[in-house]
Amino acid sequence: MSTTPSTADRLRTLFQPVLRGGTPIRLRAWDGSETGPADAPALVIHDRRALRRLLWKPNQLGLARAWVAGEIDVDGDLYELLLRLATVVWNEDGGGDRPGALRLLREAASLGVLGPQPPPPPEEVRMPGRAHTRSRDRRAISHHYDVSNDFYRLILGPSMVYSCAYWRDDESTLDVAQRDKLDLICRKLGLRKGQRLLDVGCGWGSLAIHAAREYGVEVVGVTISREQADLARKRAAEAGLADRVEIRLQDYREVTDGPYDAIASVGMAEHVGPAVYAAYAAILFRLLRPGGRLLNHQIAARTDTTAVDADDPSFINRYVFPDGQLVPLGTTATLIEDAGFEIRDVEALRPHYALTLREWSRNLEAHWDEAVELAGLGRARVWRLYMAACALAFETDRIGVNQILAVRPHEDGRDPLPMTRAWMMP
Numbered sequence: 001m002s003t004t005p006s007t008a009d010r011l012r013t014l015f016q017p018v019l020r021g022g023t024p025i026r027l028r029a030w031d032g033s034e035t036g037p038a039d040a041p042a043l044v045i046h047d048r049r050a051l052r053r054l055l056w057k058p059n060q061l062g063l064a065r066a067w068v069a070g071e072i073d074v075d076g077d078l079y080e081l082l083l084r085l086a087t088v089v090w091n092e093d094g095g096g097d098r099p100g101a102l103r104l105l106r107e108a109a110s111l112g113v114l115g116p117q118p119p120p121p122p123e124e125v126r127m128p129g130r131a132h133t134r135s136r137d138r139r140a141i142s143h144h145y146d147v148s149n150d151f152y153r154l155i156l157g158p159s160m161v162y163s164c165a166y167w168r169d170d171e172s173t174l175d176v177a178q179r180d181k182l183d184l185i186c187r188k189l190g191l192r193k194g195q196r197l198l199d200v201g202c203g204w205g206s207l208a209i210h211a212a213r214e215y216g217v218e219v220v221g222v223t224i225s226r227e228q229a230d231l232a233r234k235r236a237a238e239a240g241l242a243d244r245v246e247i248r249l250q251d252y253r254e255v256t257d258g259p260y261d262a263i264a265s266v267g268m269a270e271h272v273g274p275a276v277y278a279a280y281a282a283i284l285f286r287l288l289r290p291g292g293r294l295l296n297h298q299i300a301a302r303t304d305t306t307a308v309d310a311d312d313p314s315f316i317n318r319y320v321f322p323d324g325q326l327v328p329l330g331t332t333a334t335l336i337e338d339a340g341f342e343i344r345d346v347e348a349l350r351p352h353y354a355l356t357l358r359e360w361s362r363n364l365e366a367h368w369d370e371a372v373e374l375a376g377l378g379r380a381r382v383w384r385l386y387m388a389a390c391a392l393a394f395e396t397d398r399i400g401v402n403q404i405l406a407v408r409p410h411e412d413g414r415d416p417l418p419m420t421r422a423w424m425m426p
């Protein structure tokens, strides 16, 4: 019997310092050799070029580059693989640890398993110029949203809502949970017939349509994604609401036709950026009438990582949401208050987003061939990894999501809201 270690065994030895605390996954090498627990999902390394990426940046970016390029894959459940890796890789500071990476690269070279240095896959983006100018924001948004409306429909389902759903019970489906979320927002905003609602970051128009149909309000929805605006207008017209739903291809900074009775901002403020957040909050404040309500629904980081992200960009930044930035809930709340709002309610929905993302992931995997046809293989692989990784991030409390209900106070301090929260409940 040969005592020569297999390629997979040599890889395991190599990754040992990165996989601190154990190797809870299977590894399969390009020659078919395999090591690790039989019941665990396998990280399949198809191409040895992945090694340079994985060893140089054993954190998210290296893994993502190898994944998007198709050099690695999973045999089994991707979410489960990431969950197992998260405990050993992502808690490690390998991304900033260049001396450690160099040592690993030398070891890899001596083991004879190191391939040549590959360029990043073409799906990776770097945004030139100053962040959060209107033109750069338009490009960043177009990168993520102008992919293909049909591709998004495969993932989001007929509701076409691209934010965390509201899962009232185990029986809910994604569509029901999305409808419940839209309705929760309308109730929190206290919408009444004849009022004017501004929906900043309106996506494919689902909230605008729901609010106009169920609450009789007039809605202006703005988005800077052309594909979204086109489909949102079509959906509003098909729902017979073209006279009450106006969809604009417009930046929130360009809205000047206040006052509105209520403003919703759902899943948009993540794109705003901490540097211009104070200006964003001030614009929404000016656009609301005194006594009017703002519902700001936004993903939050647990800690402020903006400085770290600038030095060591993440997978999400380079592939998914260029210029998207997450800050802690407290930072957002302070900025909203500083603009003059009174915060009246905060609801944390973290577990709801984990469930939503698991559903989107399942939809994508169930329609994989069609998704690849619509968006291209590289893009589809980006979305598959992003959705599984974000589900995990919510599940494990690395990020959260919160609905902040705030009012623009009356000058005399009169309270525009009921005394208890009962009115908010279904």
Ligand SMILES: C[S@@+](CC[C@H](N)C(=O)[O-])C[C@H]1O[C@@H](n2cnc3c(N)ncnc32)[C@H](O)[C@@H]1O
Pocket: 137, 141, 145, 160, 161, 162, 163, 200, 201, 202, 203, 204, 206, 222, 223, 224, 225, 228, 250, 251, 252, 253, 265, 266, 267, 268, 271, 272
């Ligand atoms: C995650 S999507 C959420 C869409 C929708 N609110 C929903 O829940 O389905 C974010 C939205 O914010 C919009 N957005 C981002 N930056 C914007 C800006 N500067 N001005 C207007 N809309 C913006 C995008 O175009 C997109 O429609």
